[in-house]
Amino acid sequence: MLDFNERRKVFITCKDRSVTYLEKEVRELGFVPESVQRTGIELIASMEDCMDLNLHLRTASHVLFEIKSFYLRHADDIYRRVKAINWEEYLDVDGYFSINSVADNESVTTPLIVNVKIKDAIVDRFREKFGRRPDSGSEFSGAVFQMFWKETQATLYINTSGDTLAKHGYRKIPGKAPMMEDLAAATIYATEWNTRVPFINPMCGSGTLAIEAALMATKRYPGLYRSHYAFMSILGYDESAYHAKIKKLEAKIVEVPEVKIIASDISLQAISFAKENAMTAGVDHMIDFQVCDFAETEIPEKPRGVIMFNPEYGERLGEETELEQTYRRIGDFMKQKCAGYRGYIFTGNLELAKKVGLKASRRIEFWNGTIDCRLLKYDLYEGKRD
Ligand SMILES: C[S@@+](CC[C@H](N)C(=O)[O-])C[C@H]1O[C@@H](n2cnc3c(N)ncnc32)[C@H](O)[C@@H]1O
Numbered sequence: 001m002l003d004f005n006e007r008r009k010v011f012i013t014c015k016d017r018s019v020t021y022l023e024k025e026v027r028e029l030g031f032v033p034e035s036v037q038r039t040g041i042e043l044i045a046s047m048e049d050c051m052d053l054n055l056h057l058r059t060a061s062h063v064l065f066e067i068k069s070f071y072l073r074h075a076d077d078i079y080r081r082v083k084a085i086n087w088e089e090y091l092d093v094d095g096y097f098s099i100n101s102v103a104d105n106e107s108v109t110t111p112l113i114v115n116v117k118i119k120d121a122i123v124d125r126f127r128e129k130f131g132r133r134p135d136s137g138s139e140f141s142g143a144v145f146q147m148f149w150k151e152t153q154a155t156l157y158i159n160t161s162g163d164t165l166a167k168h169g170y171r172k173i174p175g176k177a178p179m180m181e182d183l184a185a186a187t188i189y190a191t192e193w194n195t196r197v198p199f200i201n202p203m204c205g206s207g208t209l210a211i212e213a214a215l216m217a218t219k220r221y222p223g224l225y226r227s228h229y230a231f232m233s234i235l236g237y238d239e240s241a242y243h244a245k246i247k248k249l250e251a252k253i254v255e256v257p258e259v260k261i262i263a264s265d266i267s268l269q270a271i272s273f274a275k276e277n278a279m280t281a282g283v284d285h286m287i288d289f290q291v292c293d294f295a296e297t298e299i300p301e302k303p304r305g306v307i308m309f310n311p312e313y314g315e316r317l318g319e320e321t322e323l324e325q326t327y328r329r330i331g332d333f334m335k336q337k338c339a340g341y342r343g344y345i346f347t348g349n350l351e352l353a354k355k356v357g358l359k360a361s362r363r364i365e366f367w368n369g370t371i372d373c374r375l376l377k378y379d380l381y382e383g384k385r386d
Contacts, residue, residue: 048241184212217259
């Protein structure tokens with residue numbers, strides 16, 4: 001079985017354009033990256049550390065623990081190379097596993113062929129050794145193995161997360177055009193909100209930004225809302241160590257009643273979804289929910305904080321003209337009512353953003369799926385308040 005204290009290469013993946021925020025989180029947990037790449041961070045760590053990374057990281061997708069890195073020229077060589085690996089160190093013969101792979105090699109004609117060859121090699125090795133084999137399938141409900149293969153360099157990893165870490169587990173009702181939780185967290189980190197001043201989120205939809213802000217302010221980590229990770233199916237996993245880590249997570253929670261987090265939306269239904277999600281996350285007591293036009297949102301006088309909008313981008317024809325007016329009104333509202341605050345708009349429509357009528361002091365790039373997005377920062381200087 002695998003020694004959960006043995007240190008090896010670990011690769012933590014994240015969305016493109018989120019790696020700066022992932023690096024900040026990784027360093028705050030006391031890890032030192034070996035290298036920071038476009039969509040991930042490499043470091044040296046143990047499976048035990050991977051458990052902590054899975055439980056804490058808000059902006060990561062998967063935490064991968066290296067099994068073996070090797071030269072691989074052709075898809076025909078996969079079976080032999082993979083079969084030679086000591087799989088019984090990682091996987092119970094009566095266990096369940098799935099394979100995921102990303103291959104960039106000209107011998108790969110269909111992406112699934114790589115998964116099938118890896119699966120066959122593992123299964124045949126067990127069958128030859130034990131006369132029976134672990135079950136396999138596409139559900140990430142057991143052990144998950146991941147291959148990255150580029151040209152002639154292949155690396156096999158234990159995917160210690162299984163299902164993506166991008167979902168933080170509290171959002172049972174998504175509402176209309178919700179932000180993914182990892183992206184919401186990354187955008188809040190990008191605002192450099194210090195978690196002690198007000199965080200105002202008009203047009204909150206299902207409440208993702210306000211809930212993520214409340215989680216950060218109270219040091220509630222995603223591991224509190226999820227009970228299954230793929231590391232649980234790797235030989236050497238100690239359930240009592242996991243429970244001890246959950247206890248530590250619970251002990252980290254701090255209540256900060258003085259911090260004002262306000263979430264508003266014009267839709268009563270959106271607010272009721274947002275409240276339910278906040279309740280699941282255990283932070284409903286931290287957030288003032290208001291059903292109103294964004295321009296009626298309460299803006300606390302002191303201390304000044306961060307106000308963040310995620311308006312619709314107008315993906316369907318005819319929507320844009322109506323939204324132009326909304327973006328214009330957001331600009332007027334920030335200028336007239338939010339002096340002293342730092343204003344942010346997260347949008348995937350830069351033409352609409354021009355209607356805000358304020359000059360952005362920063363334009364931070366993000367991807368929301370395939371949509372090229374910006375988090376626009378507006379310095380709303382005092383003295384401009386009406
Ligand atoms: C893109 S969604 C926000 C999604 C949100 N970030 C989330 O993760 O769920 C935009 C929201 O703006 C709300 N909205 C549209 N016009 C509004 C207005 N004039 N005042 C307040 N809210 C409005 C919609 O009801 C919708 O929930």
